[in-house]
Amino acid sequence: GLPLVLIAGPCQLESRAHGLEVSSALKEMADKVGIGLIYKTSFDKANRTSVKGQRGLGLKASLPIFAEIRETTGLPVLTDVHTAEQCAIAAEAVDVLQIPAFLCRQTDLLIAAAETGKAINVKKGQFLAPWDMKNVVEKITGAGNPNVLACERGVSFGYNTLVTDMRAIPIMGRIGCPVVFDATHSVQQPGGQGASSGGQREFAPYLARAAVSLGLAAVFMETHPDPDNAPSDGPNMIPLGKFEAIMRDLKTFDAMAKANPVTAL
Amino acid sequence: GLPLVLIAGPCQLESRAHGLEVSSALKEMADKVGIGLIYKTSFDKANRTSVKGQRGLGLKASLPIFAEIRETTGLPVLTDVHTAEQCAIAAEAVDVLQIPAFLCRQTDLLIAAAETGKAINVKKGQFLAPWDMKNVVEKITGAGNPNVLACERGVSFGYNTLVTDMRAIPIMGRIGCPVVFDATHSVQQPGGQGASSGGQREFAPYLARAAVSLGLAAVFMETHPDPDNAPSDGPNMIPLGKFEAIMRDLKTFDAMAKANPVTAL
């Protein structure tokens, strides 16, 4: 397999300055560590737990900032889309379109994303089995776009809790597309704080390393200079100051995993 | 509480003739049994398991049929919406808009539905706890529409299986809106047949009766003259020929439930 890539960035595009600052910092770290990086940024949080949660800058205001980040840092950029109409517009300024987990079975959205020709990262719904992703992926490849990534991000386990089933990695691998592991949303506690989601960020580096050791295409991790004051997903984002250590760790285990295929039985 | 209402109809609007036939048959039964009825019909199955699944007639072709069913039978009509744009259009021809479970946290859709002023039936996501519906309901009431129904339809329980937690009924009741129980989707086995969902229709009458015995506003049940040949959700729909018996059963238990509040501890 190819070396591991990181998909990283803050949950929201908070402002032009914030976006440029975080993307430059991440780019610098990735260069130092020698690991590939895709910058993740969102123009809208369309499914906040509560209507009071902050949603972001919106697509129109974000597009020039996405372009600027791409140009300044040289990093490929990923953003998530929520309606079929947004796909072609967002595709002008980014390299990867991401389908949110709740929306992974919305046929029109998947096809509109596919038709942009961009790479598509589909999050596996919290309500899906790993083998169910075959049908999801085929909605995209059937629309003529073979560049699909399947992303594990935890599965419902009782109320307000997710669990990561590591079997999902080899199972989704058999579908034939690169497998991504979203380590920070997997430790989310959805709705766990009443009007917002809780999280257990301290476990994200454990789950990321375990997943990488099985041979993964990419790890998705949200990070923020000051997670406890972030407008969304603070409880599960990684403090930016710790991110370089995690990059090194994942790079080490990725090299080992790629050199040692798991014993087939 | 007011007497129980049924929300019933086939999974898809298959054709004008089919819609008129099923709605008339249901209307006749409901009159005979003496129970309130809302006719459920869908113009699009927007999140089929596989892209090969049939989707329905589409919004434009369905609107005049919805209107005709409403006029012919005198029944209120409910349909589900999948994008913000569809809300105002669908609202012209129906009485109740329904938010699909996967979409229950999509803020723009909830607000657009709310702004039509129609009654809104929100399905609880398979990934949500009953208390999480408070935030969902508030997205609608906060947009100035107090007519919200909260609908239980099963929660993820391992892979390809749902379970109904009957505690959800009193818990969602405390939110302050009428509670609906979707008895046929609760016995769905999502993705359970590879490229389509399985189901255990034989348990729907059990779950419906159990839920009604706790004091419910409405039961949602899909029904079809020939479920095994229906284009979608066949394994969990109720054969139309059995529907009158179930109506009588639920009416009996509803009367008993409304006359006997559950002992408060």
Added chain:
Amino acid sequence: GLPLVLIAGPCQLESRAHGLEVSSALKEMADKVGIGLIYKTSFDKANRTSVKGQRGLGLKASLPIFAEIRETTGLPVLTDVHTAEQCAIAAEAVDVLQIPAFLCRQTDLLIAAAETGKAINVKKGQFLAPWDMKNVVEKITGAGNPNVLACERGVSFGYNTLVTDMRAIPIMGRIGCPVVFDATHSVQQPGGQGASSGGQREFAPYLARAAVSLGLAAVFMETHPDPDNAPSDGPNMIPLGKFEAIMRDLKTFDAMAKANPVTAL
């Protein structure tokens, strides 16, 4: 089906006086309501969450009290057994032996219990599917004892939580033995208070009524004059002062359920 029977009593046999007081009170209520009653009492809590939890009087000290309760009240008595050796001894003083949920697959215990010839109430393990109880029941009937009751008491649902799947009632009914529903342990939150289990007693009357409405042989419910000061299972026991109202409620719904078989599809 035969009319519903209640299996009721406190979690522990706390003392001779306590046992006589609670059993007499329950007997009086049952007579007033006109419902069958089996008195439940435990000589040992063998699997407390923490070693600091109180365990009870022990088998030897309890036997004469069991006999006295049986004689004084005329009620049949049920107790739970934890080792093969206890079965024959406990059988001398009680009418029903109960197998705890954690132990429902311990073959030697099941066979020793079976060989006493007493009726056996087997709790379904929190880790078992309803259909798995077929093998459990056959361990007992295969030892020559056909008097087996299969008891639902909730299934693991994430951490520290149980959920009641009402489908378990018809599924276990097909095994061919009477089905019991344990309404108070089903609302337990195992380990939920750190060194002891939590519980949500307010939902027990809901779950009991829902289960009874499906046609049940018996409901199991723990009750205590002062649950909040009970040595075990306080958070999920029913206050004795509320028990008569619940008895009446379940009797009403049982009569309705037995007169109206659920519609077969």
Added chain:
Amino acid sequence: GLPLVLIAGPCQLESRAHGLEVSSALKEMADKVGIGLIYKTSFDKANRTSVKGQRGLGLKASLPIFAEIRETTGLPVLTDVHTAEQCAIAAEAVDVLQIPAFLCRQTDLLIAAAETGKAINVKKGQFLAPWDMKNVVEKITGAGNPNVLACERGVSFGYNTLVTDMRAIPIMGRIGCPVVFDATHSVQQPGGQGASSGGQREFAPYLARAAVSLGLAAVFMETHPDPDNAPSDGPNMIPLGKFEAIMRDLKTFDAMAKANPVTAL
């Protein structure tokens, strides 16, 4: 941390010859690979799914064979105990006593095992949260035996399925005792074949490697020269012929894990 140890052997002690053959083969592999090994063997399968499942040689007949294996191979031996009475007897011939998952809350069994002074490997119940093991471990340490290992073996996830939550490894590590991961029972499908359990042995090497990469004291894996014809747990045991490759794999990842602590947040 100390280097990883393997706890390995077949599900049952099938015969003296079988036990000597498998233990010698494993010992030879472990020496070649340079990894510590504890030989796992069972004298009784006390909780088979069905009463028709084969149970093993029994304690009395097994003791001299355990002793012979220990002497011949020089390996420490582990066996599982099911009653308090068995503990002291089994302790004469083995080095580690194991508490089965279903029995992990049976206080008398835990204390009797503790009192032998042997090391105790307690399997975490399929119905327990990782933090619940604190109380379990304290039942043993409170009886004066500090040599406790806490073993993850999967948690109930819907019906007939287990899932491994990798967070359990750091969470149980905080209790302060060495953490073991049982890779073959974690891929069991309990009751999944009607009258016996199914399994997915092909995932055991994935889960084992993922767990080891987090820093583990020991991996538990059942192995058999011919799993498909083994009297129990065949579907999840590792073919003996593949075991050396897995040993090497786990040794490699263990060294990497012990040299690289997970980033603390």
